[in-house]
Amino acid sequence: MKKSRQNVLSSFAADRSGGLALILALVLPIVLGFVGVGVDYATWLVRKQRLQNIADATALAVVSDMQVGGYDRGRAQAVAESQVRSLAGTALGSDPITVTTEPVYRRQNGNDPFAPVVVNGGDQAPTGVRTTLSQRKRAIMTKLVTPHLTDILVQATAEIVGTSRVCVVALDGRSADAIALRNDSRVSATNCSVYAMSDSSAAINARDTSQLSAMTSCTVGGYAGPSQRYQPVPITGCPAIKDPLAGRAAPPVGGCTYTNKLVGNWSEVLNPGTYCGGLVLTSGAVVKLNPGIYVMKDGPFVVGTDILKQGKGHKHDHASCLCYHNDVSLHDKEMMHCPAAPSSLPAASLSGDGVGFYFTGTVPPEYDGIPRPLQFMPRSNVSLSAPTGDVMAGLLFFEDRAAPVDRVFEVMSDNARRLVGTIYMPQGTFLVSANQVVADQSEYTAIVTRKLALSQAPRLVVNANYSATKVPVPQGLGPTSTRPSLTH
Secondary structure (H helix, E strand, O other): OHHHHHHHHHHHHHHHHHHHHHHHHHHHHHHHHHHHHHHHHHHHHHHHHHHHHHHHHHHHHHHHHHHHHOOOHHHHHHHHHHHHHHHHOOOOOOOOEEEEEEEEEEOOEOOEOOOEEEOOOOOOOOOEEEEEEEEEOOOOOHHHHOOOOOEEEEEEEEEOOOOOOEEEEEOOOOOOOOEEEOOOOEEEEEEEEEEEOOOOOOOEEEOOOOEEEEEEEEEOOOEEOOHHHEEOOOEEOOOOOOOOOOOOOOOOOOOOOEEEEEEOOOEEEEOOEEEEEEEEEEOOOEEEEOOEEEEEEOOOEEEEEOEOOOHHHOOOOEOOHHHHOOOOOHHHHHHOOOOOOOOOOOOEEEEEOOEEEEEEOOOOEOOOOOEOOEEEOOOEEEEEEOOOOOOOOOEEEEEOOOOOOOOEEEEOOOEEEEEEEEEEEEEEEEEEOOOOEEOOOOOEEEEEEEEEEEOOOOEEEOOEOHHHOOOOOOEOEOOOOOOOEEOO
16 A cells, blocks of 8 residues: 555656646747847847937037038948947947938928928938938847847938038148147137048047147047047048138239348338248337238248347348247257347237238248248237238138148247138148137137147137128138037
8 A cells, every 4th residue: 555655656746747847848938038039129229229329429420520511422421431330339249230321401391390301312402411320130039039129220310500610621631640739738619610631540639638629520530649638529530621722812922022021129010012031020029010911922920039149140130930949959049049038128019900911932941940931939919810802801821832841830929819810821830839828819710721730838719700800701611600419
């Protein structure tokens, strides 16, 4: 009897184990399927949100680029693809992302008079772009969840409300440091856009404790330096734009009105004309310029220099710009016969409204071998505004396009706070090496130069209050009132 009970219990246990195994065999795939679908759904949601964030940023980047160079379909696509590559990296796995862009503009659409619609190839200029990103992610339950939890498609629409504010363009197409900031220098262009056309990975380079602030900054290549030195971080991979002032005609160059003109410790009113050998204002000079065009031919335009210790035996009787550089050795300064100390005379003063300066011909190089057609020394007071009409309308400085490359136009002045108009140096470098704020009292300043460099501790303020002055903005640069924003 006892043995019989044991047999029954053994049979029941065996039957129960078999039943549990059968139940597990039936239920486990379902449970694992639910787990797999749950994981696929969760990862799909995360992936979609990340892709949406990238689509938003990409649409804004394309529209920011449109503010600088206008709309071009190929250009918009290239900017979008570059931005997606930069933002996605490996964060979204190795699954390829398809990028498409479509121009949009606003048109009355049913009950919504402000709905953005796709441009259909007509003459309507786009106000923005619609960016679409699609990606098929890998899934645990591939066949079961395809396409619902594998295929991801997101869209973002960004538009420009207003027109562009381009204020700084660096034209160099190859070099590193097309826009270079070092030491404690700062560029403040918070109401306009900065564009570097160089394809170098360090086209914009902020070293030391320098900082670049702009409404937007865009570079064909890349930027160097930590992101915290930029407000906001530059957009990279932007297609190159043309020189916005390439079509501007140069002013005529007549015969010599003055030759080797120098103004010393006295006041003088100067008239437009051709200044052969340049124009030099030494310490104590007070110069008022009558409106018109001042052609600097075969010589530099120098404001605020001191007289050399041994002037009569030298080709130039004014101190070199290098005499005022902190990084030039005492030995080199002695070789240049630099003054031992600044003159006791007051700083040189230069003022003029409706004036434009055209730099042509050759300029003798300084001791370091670099020609400097423009030199505003530390002890100079400068207040200038560009012409409102004629061939130089809106242009404050204009360099001859046939000039040698990489000449330096240097502003060291600690009181050059009003420079109204456009600084155009297609072959040269515009260097600001002051220790104070520069151009902050200008209604607007625009800079189009081969290279832009800042050193020491200046704060170059690039204002864009175009409507506050009668000085016109050259075509290709221009006023606006707003910034790009997401509309969908």
